[in-house]
Amino acid sequence: MKTMILTTALLALTAGSVSAQQVVRLATEGAYPPFNFINDAGQVDGFEIALFNELCTRAEVSCEWVTTDWDGMIPNLQSGNFDAIVAGMSITDERREVIDFTQNYYPPAFSAYAAMDPDADIEGGVVAAQTNTIQAAHVAETGATLLEYATPDEAVGAVRNGEADAVFSDSDYLKPVVDESGGAFVWLGEPVQLGDGIGMGLRKSDTELKATFDTAIQSMKDDGSLNALLTEWFGGDDAPQF
Incomplete structure (x- = not known):
């Protein structure tokens, strides 16, 4: 098994369409700036971390970050070592054969x-x-x-x-x-x-989790806050937008 580092748990737990007792473990690589990286304090940081901190708040779930090697992302997801992949993973037909994705949070x-x-x-x-x-x-x-x-x-x-x-x-x-x-x-x-943009990767069986985060992502697209984060992390006027 790839070495994993558990980082500080994020956000208060409240009720939602995902079980109130569930902590959603989000796996990232920590080696793909500006999407995700390890900052000088030794914590995960980057566009995806800022985005999913907000998405977890909107989804009313408690989220915990896990870092693991890129090459083990999908096998470790399928083995239950974490609940979702948030690691700059592009949505492709080949990957859809083995896992599911939310709607994209980063455009093609x-x-x-x-x-x-x-x-x-x-x-x-x-x-x-x-x-x-x-x-x-x-x-x-x-x-x-x-x-x-x-x-x-x-x-x-x-x-x-x-x-x-x-x-x-x-x-x-x-x-x-x-x-x-x-x-x-x-x-x-x-x-x-x-590819078809970048999405959150999940097990095909986790339909409630997918629906919960699809709703949260759509809310950030609708109110413009996702575009604001893209502008912040990806170069102002040159940043991709929805």
């Missing part, structure tokens, strides 16, 4: 290539991506050689140390890598839109 977005050589070959060269992601699946369907890594940071590191010619990842994850590199990293090719 673009993935992109970045490299340290503006002439890097993204069609026939070596491209790094995080394992078991829609980006890795996309690279595998091209003529490039795919190198998979446990975390997105390791995929970027593969370009820095010369193991890979380019990295392919969510453009919002790569943007600070490129912007803060002082010109060392550059964008390559055209952005690629993949």
Whole structure:
């Protein structure tokens, strides 16, 4: 079993469509900024943490954060080690075959290539991506050689140390890598839109939990507060919006 870290329990417990005695355990990676990361105080932080703190309040349930490795997310969910995945997980047909999703809380977005050589070959060269992601699946369907890594940071590191010619990842994850590199990293090719947005992953049997969070997510879309959080965490005027 992957090592898990239980963090501080969140929010007061009140009645709701989920059992009043239930603590909803939300699993995140803590390694995918700005969606989720570990801050200087050693706590989970990021867009998804801020969002689900609010969603749990609106859903009137008590939520607890669990961090675990990305590669074990779906198996650990199915094994009952936590109740839901909140980890930048894109909604895809393949994943829908084994788990369920709420409606998306992050719109269908673009993935992109970045490299340290503006002439890097993204069609026939070596491209790094995080394992078991829609980006890795996309690279595998091209003529490039795919190198998979446990975390997105390791995929970027593969370009820095010369193991890979380019990295392919969510453009919002790569943007600070490129912007803060002082010109060392550059964008390559055209952005690629993949998946149906990002949602909360759940077991197919947890229909009440899905309905509860679907309602809460919709309420934040309706009142504009979800768009406000997207603006806060994803670059102002360039932020994705519903």
